[in-house]
Every structure is written in structure tokens, then in C-alpha cells.
Amino acid sequence: MSSEADETQGQVLGVVFGVIALVIALVIGVVVHHTGKQRAAKAAAVSTAPVAMADASGASVVVENGVVKFYFATGKADLAAGANDALATIVTGTASGQKALVSGFHDATGDAALNAELAKQRAFAVRDALVALVALGVAADSIELKKPEETLATGSNDQARRVEVSLQ
Known part of the structure; x- marks a missing residue:
């Protein structure tokens, strides 16, 4: 037992x-x-x-509440260092089916037509940076460009020379 x-x-x-x-x-x-x-x-x-990155040229990029804001040096359309890192939230959004809206702005100083053209070149530079990220899921048809707008009396000209990228 x-x-x-x-x-x-x-x-x-x-x-x-x-x-x-x-x-x-x-x-x-x-x-x-x-x-x-x-x-x-x-x-x-x-x-x-908010996350900000700037370089020696005066160009900078800020990510705030999901909106990526590129600020440009006077007369330039060169993106700030760190542009691809800043666009990470946009890449993630477009991969999930949202559209990236790229809006260009310019200040009120100088020739209006030249300012509008420069704002357009800046928006194209941002769009091209997004398209270059195709390997990460950004398709060209998921990017929408908005006509450049003039920023009037809302702060400094430095703040007016920008491109904003948001998700829709």
C-alpha cells in the first residue's frame, strides 16, 4: 500500500x-x-x-500634433536636415490609407508671383521627399498638393516661409 x-x-x-x-x-x-x-x-x-530640428542654413522642421512644418531660409527651397525623420508620422498615416496634404505658404515681402513660385518649389521639395520614401509605404497618389497661400500679419516672415504636411 x-x-x-x-x-x-x-x-x-x-x-x-x-x-x-x-x-x-x-x-x-x-x-x-x-x-x-x-x-x-x-x-x-x-x-x-513638438519636435524641432534645424540646420546652419536657417531651415528647420518641426513636428507638432501630427503636423510636420518645414521652415525655409530666405529665397531657398532646401529641406532642413532631419526631414525624413520628421516625415515618419506622415509615412505611417499614408501606409494606413490616409492622404498627405502638402500646403505651401509664403510671406508678403517682395514680388508676390516670385513668392508664390518659391512656395510651390518648396512644396514640391517636400512632396519629392515623401515620394522618395516609397520603400516605406508612401505612394505618389497618396500625396495632395495645396496651392501656396500668403501669410499676412500672423508673425514673422521666418514663420511664413513654410510648408505644412498633415494627414487627411
């Missing part, structure tokens, strides 16, 4: 240890899942915070 009791006791202990191992695995799984959600929430919070 003692060998039967030992065998039964061994089976019970095996089941108990199995249940304990299962509970531990479940707890670890829940902790890992919860930690992943917290990291995703932190990443989302970081992506909505």
Missing part, C-alpha cells in the same frame, strides 16, 4: 507543481503585456510632443 500511496502523492505533487508553473507563466505574460501597453502609450505621447 505504501508504494501506491507514494505514487498517488507523486502524481498530486506533479499536478500542484504544474499548476504553480502555469500560474507563474500567466503572471509573467500579463506583466509583459501590460509593460508593452505602457511603452506604446509613452511612444504615442512622445510623438505628439
Whole structure:
């Protein structure tokens, strides 16, 4: 009888240890899942915070609330360093089916026709940067250009010389 009791006791202990191992695995799984959600929430919070990058030419790029704003040096259409990094949120949006709206703006100083043409060249530069990211999921037909607008009395001319990219 003692060998039967030992065998039964061994089976019970095996089941108990199995249940304990299962509970531990479940707890670890829940902790890992919860930690992943917290990291995703932190990443989302970081992506909505304003991020600015500038270079020596005076050109800069700012990402704020999902809108990418490119600021340009006077008379230039060169993108600031970090343009591709700043466009990451737009790339993600277009990959999910949204359209990228590229809007050019210009200041009120100088010749209006030249300003409008320069704003158009700037918008094309931003569009071309997006199209260059085709490998990351941006198709040319997911980009819409909006006619350049003149910015009047809303701040400095530096702020007026910009292109904004947003998702629709």
C-alpha cells in the first residue's frame, strides 16, 4: 500500500507543481503585456510632443500634433536636415490609407508671383521627399498638393516661409 500511496502523492505533487508553473507563466505574460501597453502609450505621447530640428542654413522642421512644418531660409527651397525623420508620422498615416496634404505658404515681402513660385518649389521639395520614401509605404497618389497661400500679419516672415504636411 505504501508504494501506491507514494505514487498517488507523486502524481498530486506533479499536478500542484504544474499548476504553480502555469500560474507563474500567466503572471509573467500579463506583466509583459501590460509593460508593452505602457511603452506604446509613452511612444504615442512622445510623438505628439513638438519636435524641432534645424540646420546652419536657417531651415528647420518641426513636428507638432501630427503636423510636420518645414521652415525655409530666405529665397531657398532646401529641406532642413532631419526631414525624413520628421516625415515618419506622415509615412505611417499614408501606409494606413490616409492622404498627405502638402500646403505651401509664403510671406508678403517682395514680388508676390516670385513668392508664390518659391512656395510651390518648396512644396514640391517636400512632396519629392515623401515620394522618395516609397520603400516605406508612401505612394505618389497618396500625396495632395495645396496651392501656396500668403501669410499676412500672423508673425514673422521666418514663420511664413513654410510648408505644412498633415494627414487627411
